Amino acid sequence: MAAKFHLISSVTCPWVQRSVIVMRVKGVAFDVTYIDLQDPPDWFLEMSPHGKVPVLQVDGVTLFESNAISEYLDETLEPRLHPEDxxxxxxxxxxxxxxxxxxxxxxxxxxxxxxxxxxxxxxxxxxxxxxxxxxxxxxxxxxxxxxxxxxxxxxxxxxxxxxxxxxxxxxxxxxxxxxxxxxxxxxxxxxxxxxxxxxxGAVPEGFDEAFLKNLERRGALAWKLMSAESAA
Ligand SMILES: N[C@@H](CCC(=O)N[C@@H](CS)C(=O)NCC(=O)O)C(=O)O
The missing domain is CATH 1.20.1050.10 (Glutathione S-transferase Yfyf (Class Pi); Chain A, domain 2)
Structure with a gap:
């Protein structure tokens, strides 16, 4: 029976996107729960040793760190993305x-x-x-x-x-x-x-808007320039 995958995610996280890309390329079906990293729920903090996404639960077993998740997916599911050599x-x-x-x-x-x-x-x-x-x-x-x-x-x-x-x-x-x-x-x-x-295609709906909010929250120059452009 195929494993059940549950991804704990945040909309703009590039490390999460890395896991999603690998799962999509491998044709894996997965459930997603989005959390607010500014106010992470207790159940997530108990699950994630460093409080970071992505976390991937495989049949209820918790994996964390996007590189380890990619390697696990690549070892267990076709097509192999690492070179054979x-x-x-x-x-x-x-x-x-x-x-x-x-x-x-x-x-x-x-x-x-x-x-x-x-x-x-x-x-x-x-x-x-x-x-x-x-x-x-x-x-x-x-x-x-x-x-x-x-x-x-x-x-x-x-x-x-x-x-x-x-x-x-x-x-x-x-x-x-x-x-x-x-x-x-x-x-x-x-x-x-x-x-x-x-x-x-490996980002969720609402990514563009959420990423702009992220730029704003971090006080990024890019966001200031975008705001100035849209005010002009
Ligand atoms: N080395 C980690 C990095 C993951 C990471 O930095 N995730 C960020 C979001 S993009 C996070 O969860 N930050 C929450 C925090 O640092 O408290 C990985 O590859 O999975």
Whole structure:
């Protein structure tokens, strides 16, 4: 009998989206409970060791940490998203391990959520430090022509980075830093992920509005620019 999956989620969370992408690609049916991370319920705090989403319950057993969840799903359900070759698989795992550094190390999210024009140059400089090794890696392994990280096969690396590129793209519409233009292979990869329903279709209804609220709550420059644009 197929396992029963129950995802504990928050609408705008990129780490949750990573789990949803993997479940969708694998054709898994799952229930979702959305919680308010500003006021998390007690039952969630009892379930999640660090109070973070995603949590995935599998037949009532609690899994947490989006990378562990992805790996579990990939080990148990077809199609396999990790490469078959052990060296390539280790390299892919290294890049999924790099994701927290890429995102918040500080990293790309510090541009996405940057609070002011003054903070932007430093945020961009750090983001460049994260993007440079990614560009080099894609370049080295680009005997392939994309569109995905490994070539023509969607992988756990794609499921991991896509949500962060998606959020950056929303802020970038108004920030207009041109950051990804400096990294053409990463840009092509990001463009491919953002035109792929496997990635962009993995957010719930109301995502756009909730993400703008998130930008507002964090006092993001992108939100200030959007507000100024709509007031003009
Ligand atoms: N390393 C965690 C990160 C998850 C995470 O940071 N989730 C955020 C929402 S996007 C969260 O639950 N934050 C609540 C908190 O930190 O209290 C993972 O990969 O699952």
């Amino acid at each position: 052990p060296i390539k698989r280790a390299q892919n795992r290294a890049w999924t391990d790099f994701l927290p550094t890429f995102a918040w190390g500080p990293g790309l999210n510090d541009v996405t959520f940057c609070a002011s024009e003054d903070d932007l140059p430093d945020a961009l400089e750090t983001a460049r430090e994260r993007l440079t090794p990614l560009e080099e890696t894609i370049s080295k392994q680009r005997g392939n022509n994309g569109p995905y990280f490994n070539g023509d096969t969607f992988s756990l690396v794609d499921a991991s980075y896509g949500p962060f590129f998606q959020r950056f793209a929303i802020s970038e519409k108004v920030l207009q830093t041109g950051l990804l233009d400096e990294f053409p292979l990463v840009k092509a990869w990001s463009d491919a992920l953002l035109s792929d329903d496997k990635v962009t």
